[in-house]
Amino acid sequence: MADINVHDLDPALSFGSRVTGVTRDALQDEAVRARLNRLFEERGVIVFEGVESTAEMQVQISEVFGPLKDHPVAYVERADADKLLGVIEIKAKPDGAIVEIDGEQLSTWQPWHFDHAYNNELNRAGVLRSLKIAETGGRTGFADGIQIWRDMDPAFREKARDMHLLLNLDLRYGRQKFGLPENFRVVQEHADSLSAENENGRCSVHPAVWTRDTGETVFHMTGYGCRGMVGDRSDGAFEAMEEVWREAMRVIQPYYHVWHPTDMVIWDNWRVLHQACGCAPGEERVVHRTTIKGDYGLGRWEDEPAREAQPA
Numbered sequence: 601m602a603d604i605n606v607h608d609l610d611p612a613l614s615f616g617s618r619v620t621g622v623t624r625d626a627l628q629d630e631a632v633r634a635r636l637n638r639l640f641e642e643r644g645v646i647v648f649e650g651v652e653s654t655a656e657m658q659v660q661i662s663e664v665f666g667p668l669k670d671h672p673v674a675y676v677e678r679a680d681a682d683k684l685l686g687v688i689e690i691k692a693k694p695d696g697a698i699v700e701i702d703g704e705q706l707s708t709w710q711p712w713h714f715d716h717a718y719n720n721e722l723n724r725a726g727v728l729r730s731l732k733i734a735e736t737g738g739r740t741g742f743a744d745g746i747q748i749w750r751d752m753d754p755a756f757r758e759k760a761r762d763m764h765l766l767l768n769l770d771l772r773y774g775r776q777k778f779g780l781p782e783n784f785r786v787v788q789e790h791a792d793s794l795s796a797e798n799e800n801g802r803c804s805v806h807p808a809v810w811t812r813d814t815g816e817t818v819f820h821m822t823g824y825g826c827r828g829m830v831g832d833r834s835d836g837a838f839e840a841m842e843e844v845w846r847e848a849m850r851v852i853q854p855y856y857h858v859w860h861p862t863d864m865v866i867w868d869n870w871r872v873l874h875q876a877c878g879c880a881p882g883e884e885r886v887v888h889r890t891t892i893k894g895d896y897g898l899g900r901w902e903d904e905p906a907r908e909a910q911p912a
């Protein structure tokens with residue numbers, strides 16, 4: 601078996617592993633691939649260190665965990681659409697949002713969220729690689745929904761259990777009603793950017809809490825693009841969600857990744873929330889992401905009937 605080394609990301613955290621020794625050759629070894637898949641399932645986040653920093657390697661690592669999925673939104677920029685299906689480029693743009701947190705202005709900042717929430721299907725995982733690392737930060741935060749659920753006060757767990765969130769791609773912070781930090785201000789708003797599926801306010805529906813086949817319950821909520829709860833778009837619905845969210849933020853134990861050029865990070869999008877910590881406006885920051893296909897089976901469009909509950 602090829603020699604890969606696995607360590608916990610941080611002994612104080614209940615999730616995340618750090619792996620070194622991953623090469624193209626090592627990835628041909630079935631035993632290595634199986635070990636990486638087990639690790640992904642058990643730990644939720646894998647930081648690959650010292651890997652070859654190319655799009656080809658990013659795709660090779662990604663495909664260990666499943667087939668790639670093209671991004672559901674047509675206007676999202678592709679890194680090289682002809683050759684490498686599904687590698688998207690995320691970078692600071694002049695018309696992108698600028699926010700201010702505790703008096704500091706940030707571009708490319710994003711609140712805690714999971715990807716493709718505005719879609720009926722939730723991708724299995726994302727793999728990130730940082731091509732231009734911002735000098736003043738550009739860190740990415742990850743937080744484990746299993747840990748959050750485990751540590752939440754049972755009274756709040758009860759409230760969260762029946763919540764089904766309406767989500768769409770209108771990500772303007774002026775419309776976001778919970779899930780933003782204290783001392784937050786919008787300097788420049790996101791461009792209005794609905795996908796065809798989200799036009800006319802059409803939302804996806806995802807549960808705030810779900811149980812994996814392996815038995816763990818996951819807190820899986822975001823205020824990013826949240827338009828209410830199924831059957832309830834009132835202020836009261838947002839107050840109820842905010843109350844649960846505050847409890848989640850009270851117990852959250854995040855990991856913040858500081859990027860190096862030879863890092864790649866995969867996270868389980870059905871379990872782990874993530875956050876972009878942003879960088880100073882005007883700074884260059886370029887990230888490439890691949891998206892791994894899958895479906896946890898609990899999301900739907902709001903105008904479709906609820907799916908059968910999956911066996912827990």
Ligand SMILES: [Fe+2]
Nearest residue numbers: 713714715874
């Ligand atoms: Fe994201």
